[in-house]
Amino acid sequence: MKMIQNPHSENMSEQSPLTVLVVGSGGREHTLAWACQKSPLVQRVIAAPGNPGMAKDGCECENVAADNIEEIVQLAVETCVDLVVVGPEVPLSLGLVDALAQAGIMAYGPKADGALFEASKSHTKAFLLKYGIPTGAADSFEDASAAKEYLNTAAYPIVIKADGLAAGKGVIIAEDHETALQTVDDMIVGAKFGESSKTILIEECLVGEETSIHVIVSGSDYIILPTSQDHKPIFEGDKGPNTGGMGAYSPADLIDDTLMQRIEAEIVKPSVDGLVAEGVDYRGTLYIGLMITTTGPKVIEFNVRFGDPETQVLIPRLETDPVEIMLATIKGELGSLDVKIKNDYAITVVLASQGYPESYPKGEIISLPKTLEDNEMVFHAGTKKDADGNILTNGGRVLGATALGSNLHEAAEKAYRLCDRISFDSKYLRRDIGAKELNRQTT
Ligand code: AMP
Ligand code: GLY
Numbered sequence: 001m002k003m004i005q006n007p008h009s010e011n012m013s014e015q016s017p018l019t020v021l022v023v024g025s026g027g028r029e030h031t032l033a034w035a036c037q038k039s040p041l042v043q044r045v046i047a048a049p050g051n052p053g054m055a056k057d058g059c060e061c062e063n064v065a066a067d068n069i070e071e072i073v074q075l076a077v078e079t080c081v082d083l084v085v086v087g088p089e090v091p092l093s094l095g096l097v098d099a100l101a102q103a104g105i106m107a108y109g110p111k112a113d114g115a116l117f118e119a120s121k122s123h124t125k126a127f128l129l130k131y132g133i134p135t136g137a138a139d140s141f142e143d144a145s146a147a148k149e150y151l152n153t154a155a156y157p158i159v160i161k162a163d164g165l166a167a168g169k170g171v172i173i174a175e176d177h178e179t180a181l182q183t184v185d186d187m188i189v190g191a192k193f194g195e196s197s198k199t200i201l202i203e204e205c206l207v208g209e210e211t212s213i214h215v216i217v218s219g220s221d222y223i224i225l226p227t228s229q230d231h232k233p234i235f236e237g238d239k240g241p242n243t244g245g246m247g248a249y250s251p252a253d254l255i256d257d258t259l260m261q262r263i264e265a266e267i268v269k270p271s272v273d274g275l276v277a278e279g280v281d282y283r284g285t286l287y288i289g290l291m292i293t294t295t296g297p298k299v300i301e302f303n304v305r306f307g308d309p310e311t312q313v314l315i316p317r318l319e320t321d322p323v324e325i326m327l328a329t330i331k332g333e334l335g336s337l338d339v340k341i342k343n344d345y346a347i348t349v350v351l352a353s354q355g356y357p358e359s360y361p362k363g364e365i366i367s368l369p370k371t372l373e374d375n376e377m378v379f380h381a382g383t384k385k386d387a388d389g390n391i392l393t394n395g396g397r398v399l400g401a402t403a404l405g406s407n408l409h410e411a412a413e414k415a416y417r418l419c420d421r422i423s424f425d426s427k428y429l430r431r432d433i434g435a436k437e438l439n440r441q442t443t
Contacts, residue, residue: 017043020323021076022059023096024066024087025051027350027381027400028308031315032085032322033059034377039323046079048072052391053380053399067091073099081105085326089165089305092284093119108326109284110304114275117286118304121201122163128299131274133267135299136291138203144188150202151180159203162187164196168244173205206291206298211254212307214314215268215286216325218334222272222286223325224264226317226341227252228310229437234357236432243357244397247433249347249408250313253440254292263290263297271302283329312379312400313346344404345411348379349419349433354426356396361426364393369421375404376418393424408434408441 020042022033029047033054036045047054050061062079064071067090076084084100086092086109093115100107109115117124122140129135140163141147151158160183162170170193174180180202187197210232214225229252234240255263267288275282287303287310306314315322319340328337353360368378368391379402382395401418405411412434419429 017041018082018323019044019046019080021046021048021072021079021081021084022050022054022087023048023072023084023091025049026087026308027348027379027397028306028311029087030054030057030379030381031311031377032087032306033057034379035315035318035322036085039321041321041323041327046075046081048075051380052383052385053378055385067094069094069096069099072096073103073105076100076105077103083108083323083327083330085109086284087305089115089118089303092304093165097284106327106330108330110280110282113280114282114284115304117302119165120163121161121301122199124302125201125203127274127278128271131270131277133270133274133299134296136204136206138201140199140201141184142188142199144184147184147188147200147202148181151177151184154180154202155204156180157205159205160184160187161201161203162193162197163199163201164193166193166196168242169193170196171242206293206300208291208293209254210289210291210300211252212287212289212310213255213260213263213268214306214310215272215288216329216334217272217275217282217284217286218329218332219281219283220272220276221332221335222268223334223337223339224260224268225314226250227255227260228307228313229254229434230307230310231430231433234352234430236430241357243352245307245309245350246352246430247347247349247400248307248309248313249345249411249434249437250310250317251345253437259292259297263288267297267299283332308381309348309350309397309400312348312377312402316377316402316404317342317344317346342404344375344406345408346402346404347408347411347415347434348400348402349415349429350381350397351399351401351419351422351424352397352428353382353393353395353424354428356428360396362392362394364424364426366391366393366398366424367422369418372418373414376414377402378418378422393426398424398427408438412438
């Protein structure tokens with residue numbers, strides 16, 4: 001790749017308002033761009049490629065794909081960007097932050113060596129085992145017959161994972177031997193996920209409640225963001241196939257203070273120390289997927305970016321300017337930053353297209369509320385604008401209706417009222433986002 005220097009970066013004084021480029025086009029990126037727009041540190045927000053919701057909030061959307069590293073760097077240089085906020089994992093794993101560093105541009109998110117912790121599940125598993133971090137037992141295989149031989153003596157259900165990135169679809173929980181054998185064939189022999197399933201991981205099936213934490217890591221310093229809870233299955237009552245996430249709320253009391261102390265001591269601190277020991281200078285979000293088992297919290301996965309839709313509930317709860325947190329992370333000043341969180345509860349309900357996560361219609365006209373009340377937000381995820389200015393559905397997850405309230409009940413009522421003010425023909429949503437937590441609170 002050619003080296004491009006940013007002429008602006010050398011003259012940038014800390015006080016001058018920043019131009020920020022947000023990379024990505026989903027609900028997570030809309031939330032990050034929204035936070036940048038509100039920041040007193042920022043004068044201009046560009047998004048690549050962005051979405052109509054971001055444009056409505058005043059972002060300049062540029063038609064550059066998030067994973068086109070060369071063009072993103074070029075855009076950042078040409079528009080004199082001071083800070084790039086990278087939303088999705090793919091550009092991170094393709095080395096976008098490395099390329100921006102070469103061009104002298106600050107970026108929030110790990111370099112490729114850090115992004116490998118999402119891009120290779122066997123890499124992460126080896127790391128977790130090396131540093132004694134609790135996780136499910138697993139072996140990796142490149143050879144289908146060796147994998148099948150291993151399956152002969154396995155206990156079922158068992159989890160089979162494509163090693164590489166597979167847009168959240170690369171994990172199969174095989175209930176029986178036959179399904180497991182078929183999955184090995186599909187992944188290794190049939191190359192179901194291309195290069196990503198050349199290597200597979202066969203992993204013990206963990207039982208318990210699934211949750212996650214977000215850690216902002218800056219070298220050896222870190223802060224743990226407030227708790228949040230995603231709802232992955234498509235149907236109410238956590239039934240049906242997994243999606244990218246149908247809604248989230250924060251804080252989530254499943255992780256109480258005692259459990260959080262244990263997660264920090266057994267998982268977060270050893271992981272951050274391990275990254276340092278491995279020579280990885282990680283500066284960005286580390287999303288740790290967890291299973292809370294009867295023997296304690298265990299790591300399911302690392303993601304190297306903010307969760308979606310967790311971002312939609314975490315970012316609005318930050319009292320401290322998220323841009324200040326990102327800058328401190330990049331500059332190694334996170335240890336001295338006092339990050340303040342609002343007392344409010346936040347909830348996001350995802351409005352999806354009927355049929356997601358399988359096939360679903362696109363191009364339906366969306367009717368959105370003309371005005372929003374305080375503490376209501378509509379984050380766009382899969383939308384596009386037509387020539388007449390209509391906002392159309394353009395993805396499985398279309399919008400995230402977000403609300404803040406002084407308690408979870410109030411936040412949920414507001415978010416669902418907001419959902420009722422949005423319409424499109426195939427609108428589908430789960431009506432039970434946060435319900436488990438509300439039941440816990442009332443019993
Ligand atoms: P991952 O891509 O690793 O997050 O896996 C996707 C989903 O598969 C997770 O969110 C879990 O619901 C499930 N999963 C992954 N690994 C395991 C495991 N070892 N035991 C049980 N469920 C798992
Ligand atoms: N909501 C789950 C994820 O972002 O990976």
